Structure formats: structure tokens, C-alpha cells
Amino acid sequence: MTSVPNALDRRFRQAAAETGLLDVSFDVADTPIGPLLLAVSERGLCRISFDPEPERETESLARTFGVRVLRAPREVDDVRRELDEYFDGRRREFDLPLDLRGREGFSRLILERLARVPYGEVTTYKSLAVEAGNPRAARAVGTIMNRNPIPIVLPCHRVVGSNGSLVGYGGGLDRKRLLLDLESGRLDIP
Amino acid sequence: MMMEAMTIPPFERFYAENRDAVFAHLVRLLGRQRAEDAFQETFLRALRGYDGLRHGRYLRAWVFTIATRVAADEGRKRHPEPGAAIDGETADDRPAYAQIEHLAEELPEKERAAVVLRYGYDLSYSDIGAALGSSEDAARQAASSGVRRLRRRLT
Secondary structure (H helix, E strand, O other): OOOOOHHHHHHHHHHHHHOOOOOEEEEEEEEOOEEEEEEEOOOOEEEEEOOOOHHHHHHHHHHHHOOOEEEOHHHHHHHHHHHHHHHOOOOOOOOOOEOOOOOOHHHHHHHHHHOOOOOOOOEEHHHHHHHOOOHHHHHHHHHHHHOOOOEOOEOHHHEEOOOOOOOOOOOOHHHHHHHHHHHOOOOOOO | OOHHHHOOOOHHHHHHHHHHHHHHHHHHHHOHHHHHHHHHHHHHHHHHHHOOOOOOOOHHHHHHHHHHHHHHHHHHHHOOOOOOOOOOEOOOOOEHHHHHHHHHHHOOHHHHHHHHHHHHOOOOHHHHHHHHOOOHHHHHHHHHHHHHHHHHHHO
């Protein structure tokens, strides 16, 4: 079978993005902690996933944001650039608009609190629960962290157990440790 | 009925599953050079219509009909003389696919797709088989049983 030439494929993806009709554009970026799937809607960054296999993630994106989900690399260039700067140690805060549709109520509140935990510091599940006015919800906060749609930019790696243990991370504990080490200056990621 | 086949997949999956077949189809209709422009136009039209789809059945047949329509428009631009094989215009000025789509509306879906692609767009049975995800023989059978059903209804 004749396959579509790469240049034509790229041209179509860009043209599709330029129509403004895409609900979500995504691409997979290589980073020092492995490939990440990055996705943006017209409102902003809506997903970062440690699972670089787009097949699973596009289904979930389609359910939340609409079916017109397409890989369109240039659309995530801003995200890619800010992440590169972050991993280089040149960026401590992200200037990206976020799209948190699909996360409402308590989850939304917690994620907004999470966004304010500063670079290089850690907080606990318990304190986030307390700040949100629900001190008994530490476990629920853990679940919300686990389902964080935009890890790294929403820094759930900065949330640890009350005894200082790392507890868990959607991308695996090794990555959590790596990100914390990067932020504390204990590590230069090549 | 398989639920999975009915859900509309993310556009990325639809595109990835159909781009090569659509491109090959357009190359056969228009030649390599013009197929490239028609390819982009086909999937842009598909993107525009995508969120209006009610189910995900026969998406390949759907995008093949778009591709064939785009190719017909291209053909009309290049060969404005009436009766050119590809544009399929008939005496009442409605393109063949429009007439046949209307006639075939009540056929079961697979038969309808086969009849429309065969008689509305003049696709070969092997293309129709590719469009419907079945064999050439199955496409021939679906079209002929669709035509029999239409004939019974019209007489």
C-alpha cells in the first residue's frame, strides 16, 4: 500500500491545527526523565502523561475535551520549551495557562493549592488537606495527586508523607526523587 | 453489536487508521501530484464534520466518500466538460452520489455504503472492500443485495 509521505503528514497536521478546530493537540517529548506526552487545548496545557503511548491517552483526552484530538507537534512547542528550561535548571515557575476541565470541586481546589507549592520545597498530603479546609482528607488528597492531569507543572512531586517519606508518584518513585533532587540542586540532569 | 465499533474514536486514531488507504485511493484517482492537495482537503473536511458524527461505524467508507467527492471537485476544476467520468453529473444536475444517497437511505448500513460507493462514486469493488474493511467479494455481495432490496422497494 502507498503510504502517506512524512512531509504531507506533517503538513496536514499543521493545517488541521491552524483551522482552530482541534479540541486537543499533542506530541511526545523526550525529556531527561523519559518520554512525556504533552497535550494542549485552546485554553491551555491540559495533560502531561508519563505513559508515552498516545493510544491510551488520546481516548481519555477525547472523553474530557472532545474527539478532535490530533498529534500536532508545533502546538506544544511552548510547553516543550518551558520543560526544557525546567530540566536545565533555568526555570522555577511555569508561565503556561492551564486547562483543568474535568477536575471540579475538591479536586480542583486541591490542584489549585498544589500549583502554589514553591520550587524546591515540599509539603504534605495532610497540609494540603488542612489548607483546603478538610483536615481528614489526606487520603483523598493522595488520590488526587495520583490522578494529577498535569504532573511536573502542577508539582505533585513536592507532596510527601507527614514523616517525610516519598509515599508514591504516578510516574514512579524514581522520577519523584529525581525531580526533588533536581530542584534542591543535588542533581544536574545531563 | 460491538460497542467499541460504534464509539467515535479520537481523530488521531481515525486519521492513523485511514490515511494510507485514502492516500492510495486518491493517487489512483488523481495521480501522485494532485493526490497530495486532495489528501489534505479530504482530512480537513473530515475534521470539520467529525464532531457531528453520531457513531463510529463505517468511518472508512465515510472518509472514502469525502475523498471521492474532493477528487470529483478537483476533476471538475481541471476538466469542466460535462460527462467526465469522475464528476458523475447526470441530467438532473444532481451528482450521482447525491441521488443514490437519497435512494439508499433506508438500506442496512453496510449495503447502503456499498451501493453508494459503487453506483454513486463508481468505486471498484476492491476499493469498496478496502473502504468497508471487508473483502472484494463481500463488497460485491453487499452492493448486489442492496440493489435487489431497492428494486423490490421500487417496484
